[in-house]
Amino acid sequence: MELVLTTHFGNDRYRHADTYEQLGGYAAMRKAFSMPKEEIVAEVRKANLRGRGGAGFPAGVKWGFLPKDLSRPRVLVINADEGEPGTFKDRLIMSRGPHLMIEGIVITSYALTIHNGYVYIRGEFVREAEIVQEAIDEAYAKGYLGKNILGSGYDLEVTVHRGAGAYICGEETSLLNSLEGKRGWPRVKPPFPASVGAFGLPTIVNNVETIADIPWIVTHGGEKFASLGVEKDGGTRLVCVSGPVKKPGVYELPVGISLRSILYEHAGGMQDGKALKAVIPGGSSTPVIRADEIDVGYDIDSMQKIGTMAGSGGVIVIPEGTCMVRALSVLMNFYAHESCGQCTPCREGCGWLARVLRRIENGEGREGDVELILNVCDNMMGRTICPLADAAVMPAQSFIWKFREEFDRHVRDKKCPYGNTF
Amino acid sequence: MPNFTINGISVDVPQGTTILEAAKTAGIEIPHYCYHPKLSVAGNCRMCLVEVEKFPKLQIACNTIVTDGMAVKTDSEKVKQAVTGVLEFLLIHHPIDCPICDQAGECGLQIYYMKYGLHKSRYAVEDKVHKKKVQDIGGQIILDAERCILCSRCIRFLQEVTGTGELEFFQRGDHSEISIFPGRPLDNRYTGNLADICPVGALTSKDFRFKCRVWLLRGARSICPGCANGCNVEAHFKEEILYRLKPRQNDEVNKTWMCDPGRLEYKKANEARLLTPVNRENGIPKAAPWEAALSSVAFRLWEMVEKHGPGSVAVIASPQFSNEELFLARKLADEVLRTPHLGFSLRTVGDGFADDFLIKADKNPNTRGAKLLGISEEKFDDIVQNVADGKIRALLVFGNGIADLSDAETGRLLANVPFVVQIATNEGAVSRAAHAILPSASFVERGGTFTNHAGRVQRFWMGFPPRGKARSAIEIITGLANRLGAGWKSGGEAQVFRAIAQSEAPFAGMSYESLGELGQTAGGKG
Numbered sequence: 001m002e003l004v005l006t007t008h009f010g011n012d013r014y015r016h017a018d019t020y021e022q023l024g025g026y027a028a029m030r031k032a033f034s035m036p037k038e039e040i041v042a043e044v045r046k047a048n049l050r051g052r053g054g055a056g057f058p059a060g061v062k063w064g065f066l067p068k069d070l071s072r073p074r075v076l077v078i079n080a081d082e083g084e085p086g087t088f089k090d091r092l093i094m095s096r097g098p099h100l101m102i103e104g105i106v107i108t109s110y111a112l113t114i115h116n117g118y119v120y121i122r123g124e125f126v127r128e129a130e131i132v133q134e135a136i137d138e139a140y141a142k143g144y145l146g147k148n149i150l151g152s153g154y155d156l157e158v159t160v161h162r163g164a165g166a167y168i169c170g171e172e173t174s175l176l177n178s179l180e181g182k183r184g185w186p187r188v189k190p191p192f193p194a195s196v197g198a199f200g201l202p203t204i205v206n207n208v209e210t211i212a213d214i215p216w217i218v219t220h221g222g223e224k225f226a227s228l229g230v231e232k233d234g235g236t237r238l239v240c241v242s243g244p245v246k247k248p249g250v251y252e253l254p255v256g257i258s259l260r261s262i263l264y265e266h267a268g269g270m271q272d273g274k275a276l277k278a279v280i281p282g283g284s285s286t287p288v289i290r291a292d293e294i295d296v297g298y299d300i301d302s303m304q305k306i307g308t309m310a311g312s313g314g315v316i317v318i319p320e321g322t323c324m325v326r327a328l329s330v331l332m333n334f335y336a337h338e339s340c341g342q343c344t345p346c347r348e349g350c351g352w353l354a355r356v357l358r359r360i361e362n363g364e365g366r367e368g369d370v371e372l373i374l375n376v377c378d379n380m381m382g383r384t385i386c387p388l389a390d391a392a393v394m395p396a397q398s399f400i401w402k403f404r405e406e407f408d409r410h411v412r413d414k415k416c417p418y419g420n421t422f
Numbered sequence: 423m424p425n426f427t428i429n430g431i432s433v434d435v436p437q438g439t440t441i442l443e444a445a446k447t448a449g450i451e452i453p454h455y456c457y458h459p460k461l462s463v464a465g466n467c468r469m470c471l472v473e474v475e476k477f478p479k480l481q482i483a484c485n486t487i488v489t490d491g492m493a494v495k496t497d498s499e500k501v502k503q504a505v506t507g508v509l510e511f512l513l514i515h516h517p518i519d520c521p522i523c524d525q526a527g528e529c530g531l532q533i534y535y536m537k538y539g540l541h542k543s544r545y546a547v548e549d550k551v552h553k554k555k556v557q558d559i560g561g562q563i564i565l566d567a568e569r570c571i572l573c574s575r576c577i578r579f580l581q582e583v584t585g586t587g588e589l590e591f592f593q594r595g596d597h598s599e600i601s602i603f604p605g606r607p608l609d610n611r612y613t614g615n616l617a618d619i620c621p622v623g624a625l626t627s628k629d630f631r632f633k634c635r636v637w638l639l640r641g642a643r644s645i646c647p648g649c650a651n652g653c654n655v656e657a658h659f660k661e662e663i664l665y666r667l668k669p670r671q672n673d674e675v676n677k678t679w680m681c682d683p684g685r686l687e688y689k690k691a692n693e694a695r696l697l698t699p700v701n702r703e704n705g706i707p708k709a710a711p712w713e714a715a716l717s718s719v720a721f722r723l724w725e726m727v728e729k730h731g732p733g734s735v736a737v738i739a740s741p742q743f744s745n746e747e748l749f750l751a752r753k754l755a756d757e758v759l760r761t762p763h764l765g766f767s768l769r770t771v772g773d774g775f776a777d778d779f780l781i782k783a784d785k786n787p788n789t790r791g792a793k794l795l796g797i798s799e800e801k802f803d804d805i806v807q808n809v810a811d812g813k814i815r816a817l818l819v820f821g822n823g824i825a826d827l828s829d830a831e832t833g834r835l836l837a838n839v840p841f842v843v844q845i846a847t848n849e850g851a852v853s854r855a856a857h858a859i860l861p862s863a864s865f866v867e868r869g870g871t872f873t874n875h876a877g878r879v880q881r882f883w884m885g886f887p888p889r890g891k892a893r894s895a896i897e898i899i900t901g902l903a904n905r906l907g908a909g910w911k912s913g914g915e916a917q918v919f920r921a922i923a924q925s926e927a928p929f930a931g932m933s934y935e936s937l938g939e940l941g942q943t944a945g946g947k948g
Contacts, residue, residue, distance in 0.1 A: 166594075183590075183591060188463060188464070188465035188466075188482075188485050190485075336595050336596070337594070337595060338594070338595070339594060339595040339596075340594055340595075341572065341591065341593070341594045341595050341596070341597075341598030342466045342572075343466050343467075343468050344466070344467055344468045344469075344508050344511045344512055344571070344572075345468055345507065345508060345511055347511075347572070347595055347596055347598060348511035348512070348514055348515065348596055349511060350595060350596075351551070351595055351596035352511075352514060352545065352549075352596075355546070355549045359546075372544060378503075378507070379503070379504070379507030379508070379510070379511065382478075382479040382480065383468055383471065383479075383480065383504060383507070383508070384468065385465060385466060
C-alpha cells in the first residue's frame with residue numbers, strides 16, 4: 001500500500017532535516033523551484049486533495065480564491081490547532097515528520113507567491129511546538145527558509161504561533177483573530193480570508209495534513225495522488241481510531257477504504273468482550289452512525305451520502321454498554337464550554353442542550369424534553385457566523401435520531417438504565 | 423443602481439446597500455440588535471436573518487449587500503421561526519426584571535417580544551445563569567450584566583467612536599459578559615451614548631435611573647444649549663419637568679451622539695429658575711405682576727434716556743439666547759433706546775474643555791448667531807468700562823451671569839449702575855443685584871433657532887409652555903419696546919425669523935420650512 005506521509009514515522013531521527021533529506025526530503029522543493037508556479041497549482045488541482053481539517057474543501061480550488069493581483073502581500077497560515085475531539089493526526093505529523101509540513105509550506109508559498117507563513121499550533125501541544133520550531137530552525141540553517149532560498153531569489157519567513165487552548169481557534173477566522181492578538185472570535189464573512197485574512201491581507205489557511213501532502217504530490221504528480229483515493233477525493237488520510245478497539249492509533253489509509261476495514265482490519269477489531277454499538281466517524285462534531293452502517297467508504301462524498309462526515313479523520317468507537325445520553329451529555333458539555341459566545345443561537349443553545357441532557361441523564365427529564373432538544377437544534381443549525389453551532393447540533397440530532405428509544409426511556413423511567421448520573 | 427425585491431416589493435437601492443438598510447426604503451422593518459448604522463457590522467445577534475433566493479441558508483441582512491435581481495423574504499415561515507428562535511435564546515437567561523428596569527418601555531427585548539415572540543418560556547428557571555447586577559463602571563453608566571444580550575454595540579462604540587476601549591467581553595459561551603478591566607472605569611466624555619445604544623437594560627444612565635417611567639415622558643426636538651456645537655437632541659419631559667436629553671440624528675452635526683456634559687444641560691430647565699417678575703423696592707425684591715413689572719422697567723429706561731441721554735443706557739446680550747431674541751434685543755437697543763452700548767458676554771463654564779469631536783470650548787449655543795446678527799463681543803469690554811466709570815445709568819442684562827465674573831465681581835460692577843434689569847431663566851450673580859427681573863422661558867419652553875459654531879442655523883421646538891410666570895424673551899422684549907412707544911406687532915418666533923431673513927444678509931432666503939428639522943448653513947461671515 002502506497003504511503004504518502006508516514007513511511008518513515010517510525011524513525012526517531014526523521015524529524016530532523018538531515019535524516020529527512022537523506023530519506024528523500026526536500027527534493028520536491030527543489031523540483032518545485034524548477035517548475036512554473038501555475039503548474040504546481042495545476043498538479044494540486046489534479047490531485048483532488050480535499051482539505052483534511054474537516055470541511056473537505058478542495059485545496060487547489062481554495063488557492064484559486066486569492067486575488068489575481070499581487071499588489072498586497074499574501075499570507076499562508078497553517079492550522080495546527082487540531083482541537084476536534086477524537087483527532088490526533090496533525091500532532092503526529094508535527095512530532096514525527098515536521099519537515100513534511102515545512103517543505104509543503106515552502107512549495108505552497110512559492111507557488112502562490114507568498115513570503116510569510118505562520119504555523120498556528122494548539123496551546124496544549126507544547127512538545128509539538130518545540131519540535132516544529134526546532135525543525136524550522138534547521139530549515140533556516142540549511143537555507144530552505146529565509147532569504148533567497150536555494151539561490152532562487154525567493155524569500156520566505158515562517159513563524160510559529162502558539163494558541164491558548166480554545167477549540168474555537170481551530171475555526172480559520174478565529175484563528176486569524178487569535179494570530180493577530182485579538183479575542184478568538186470567528187469573523188463575519190464576507191470578506192473571506194482569501195481577500196481579507198491575516199493582518200488584513202489575502203490569506204490561505206490550510207490544515208497541517210493537507211500541506212504535508214504537497215511535497216508528495218509535487219514529486220509523484222497530481223494524478224498519482226488522485227489515483228490513491230476515490231473520484232474527487234484523492235490520496236491517503238491519517239485516520240485516528242480511538243475507543244475500545246484492540247489497536248487504537250493513527251493509520252495512514254487510502255481515501256475510500258471501508259470503515260469496517262479501518263475498525264476490524266487495521267485497528268484490530270473490538271477489544272475482547274466488547275461489541276460495537278456506534279461510531280462517531282470524523283471527529284466529535286460529525287453525526288454518529290450505528291454499528292450496522294459501517295460498510296461505507298471512508299471518503300468525503302461516500303460518508304456524506306449516508307448522512308455523516310469523514311470530517312477531520314477522528315473515528316471514535318462506542319461499545320455496547322455505553323449510555324448514549326451520557327455520551328451526548330459529555331459532548332454537549334464540551335460545546336457549551338467551547339462556544340465562543342459571539343452568536344446568540346450557539347452561545348445560548350449549546351448550554352441549553354447540555355443542561356437538558358444532564359437532567360435527562362440524572363433521571364429528572366421532563367416530558368417533551370427530547371422534542372425540546374430537537375427543536376433547539378433546529379434553531380441553532382445554520383444560524384451562526386461559524387459552524388460551531390452546527391458542530392454541536394450534528395451529534396445531538398444524530399444521537400437522538402439513531403438512539404431515540406434510549407433517550408425516551410431515560411425520561412419515562414426517570415433514571416439512566418445504565419445506572420449513570422452526571 | 424441594483425433593483426431587488428423584498429417580500430415581492432420591487433426597490434431600487436444605491437450600490438453597496440445592505441438588505442437591512444434597503445428594507446427600510448421599502449418600509450419593511452428587519453429586527454436587529456447588534457447592527458447600528460454608525461458602527462461597524464458585528465453580525466452576531468442573528469436577529470436579522472432573512473431568506474435570500476438561491477442561498478441555502480438564511481443570511482444576515484446587516485452584512486448582505488443587495489445585488490441586482492436579488493429576491494429577499496422577511497416574512498416567510500422559515501424567517502419567522504428563526505427570529506422567534508433567536509429571541510427565545512436571548513431571553514432564556516434574561517432576568518425579566520422589567521418592573522425594576524429603567525429600560526422598560528423602550529427595551530428592544532420587550533418590543534421584539536411583543537412583535538416576534540409571544541412564546542411561553544421553555545427554559546427551566548433554576549437553570550438561568552446569573553451575572554452581576556448594578557455595577558458602577560464609571561462615567562454616567564450602570565452595568566447590569568444579567569440583562570445584557572452581548573450585542574457588542576458598546577464595545578464597538580468605545581473602540582470606533584471614542585477610541586478608548588474600556589469595555590470588553592470576558593468568559594465564553596453562556597457565561598460571556600461584558601465588563602471593564604479591573605480598576606479601569608469608563609474614561610471618556612461620551613459615556614451617556616452607551617445607555618442610548620444599548621438595546622436593552624444592561625447599560626443605563628446613572629442620572630436618569632429610577633427617575634421616571636419612559637412611557638410617561640413626552641419629547642420635543644431641541645438643540646443642546648451646552649456649547650457651540652449645537653448637537654441635535656430630543657428633550658424628554660413630564661409635565662413641566664425635564665428628565666433627560668437624548669441625541670437626535672443629524673449627520674452634519676452630531677451623527678447620533680452627544681457628550682456627557684451636554685446630557686446634564688437639561689437640569690437648567692428645572693433648577694434655580696426665575697419664575698416670577700421681580701421689582702426691588704428699597705433693596706427688597708418683591709414679586710410683581712407682568713404689567714406692572716414691564717411698565718416700571720420701561721418707565722425707568724425712558725427716564726434715564728430722557729435725563730441722561732441714550733448713552734446712559736447699555737444692553738449686554740447673551741449668546742445663550744436665540745437668534746430671534748438677539749435680533750429683537752438689537753432692535754431694542756438700536757431703534758428704541760438708540761444706545762450705542764450693545765454687546766454680548768460669553769458664558770464660561772468649567773474648564774473650557776474642547777476636543778476634535780463634539781465638545782467646543784465656547785459653552786454658548788449661539789455665539790455665531792450673535793455675531794452674524796451684528797452684535798459685537800468687543801463692545802462688551804467697552805460697556806464694562808463705562809459701567810465701572812459710572813457712565814451707565816440703566817443696564818439691561820440678558821442671562822444669569824456676566825462673562826466669567828464671579829458673584830462678588832458681578833455685585834461690585836453692578837453696584838455702579840442705578841438701575842439694572844435682567845432678562846434670564848436662572849438665578850445667578852446678576853439676579854442677586856438686579857433691580858428688576860423679567861423671567862424668561864427655558865430652552866424647552868419656547869421655540870427658536872441657534873446658529874452653531876459652523877454657522878448652521880438650527881431650530882429648537884417648544885415642549886411645554888413656560889413654567890410659572892416666565893415668558894419667552896420675544897414677548898418680554900416686545901413688551902418693553904412697545905411700552906417705549908415702538909409699536910411692534912407681537913408675534914411668535916416664526917414671524918421674527920421671517921423678519922431676520924428679510925433684513926439680515928447671512929439669513930437671507932431662510933425660513934423655518936427651509937431649516938426643517940436639521941437646519942441650514944448661514945451665508946456670510948460671522
